[in-house]
Amino acid sequence: MELHPSFPVLSPFISKYPRSSASLFQTYNDIVYAQQWQDVEVLDLESCSRGAIKGKKRDTEEMLYVVPCSLSETLSFGWLQGAFAQIFRTRSNGEEFLAAEQDSTAGANPPFIYLAITTQDASIVYYKLSQGIVKPPV
């Protein structure tokens, strides 16, 4: 793991949150190398005791957020809301304020995150969780 090219980026989070290190490592590698997102960074998601990933899909401008978790974890509704609260508060703090930009690309969308669910056999699935009652695409 230490020799992997992702390790230098992830190492602070791996040592800070060892329990979620496996799913973060797997998700980060999938996002960077398989999905080929751009401008990928890792942020400290204290409310969920783990690192989260932000980045943009190839050739898009919308900043997206991915929260990794393992299939064997037990989450809760409050946990998910904590993730929303922290991600979108940090964003509106000005550090990464993209609201106007986001409106132009995706309409007045309610905030959403991707939950990356990882398993031990290295398979991974992403689900989009939107805050509020959001109609499915037609």
Add this chain to the structure above:
Amino acid sequence: MSDSEARPVALRVANKTAYVWDVDDIATLRSKHRICGVLTGTLPHLSQQNVFLGVPLVLMPEEAVLLVETGAAVLVDDPKAYLEPTIPQLQKWSAEQQESIRTQLAYTETKLAKESASPGRALSEEALRKRKEREERKKAQAALAAKAAGDEGLDVFAQEASSSSSPAPTPNEAERTSTPSVSLPSDPRPSTPSISTDPSKSSSSLPPYTIVIPASATSHEWYSPESCTYTTIEAAREAGVWDYPSTLFERARCGVFKDLWKQGYFMGGGIKFGGEYLVYPGDPLRYHSHFAATVIESPIASLRPMEIVAHGRLGTATKKAHLLCGWDDEKKEVSYLSIEWAGFG
């Protein structure tokens, strides 16, 4: 909702389930209060058919709670609403029954008189006689055929089958046509008492009539729901008539149901999509549901990623989003998360 002149709908409670028996009430609930319920009534003689169901309408408990809380309905402890009838009430009821029977008998008599006067009758008797002859012939042929086959066991069967399949003529016709072949007395089965057992007292005394049972028992004079009508859930709970919601999960369901309802949605049962409710943007007869909803009773209730995968994938496959409805019992608030498949990975 606060239609002052409209009387509240009576939800008749039996065994802690709320039913609506009045068709107009069902229409009111649906059109004015956006509450659909489920029709469950079958026809007495076709209880297996489940395509066209009728009254009673069964309400989900949270539907009943919402209706009572908004003042649109009251709970009626129906089994207690039937007081013991007084003697005059019973006498009146009995007199009405007798009157109904007399009217029917009078009608039947005039009809019979008309029919016997018309000449079409003879022809039909002729036809009956011919049919009987045909059946006799068939029976004989069947017996012969069976004998020819040489199987005696089958023979017996064939005889029996053919004899039982031929319809026995009604006693009245037997009397009139006086065919000697009819062997009613030798029939080993005990005969049910009917007109034929007493030929001396012939048809004029006891033709059949219908006993009328009113579709709604509330028209009886001794039906008195006043003493067992409850306008609040608490009152009904104290009386031991109603106990929903009594647990945290039930409170969560009521809270979520009410919150979605306030936003204008219609809710139906969600069992087909693995949720608590299906959430419709309008009347379910006109719209497909957009969401399947699950109720999460508290922010710390455990939620496994596998549930998110299962709900999310099913919703995406059926063009629905899945709603996680989180109830906060302290704040009495609902918050929502919508799940969709991300479309990658």
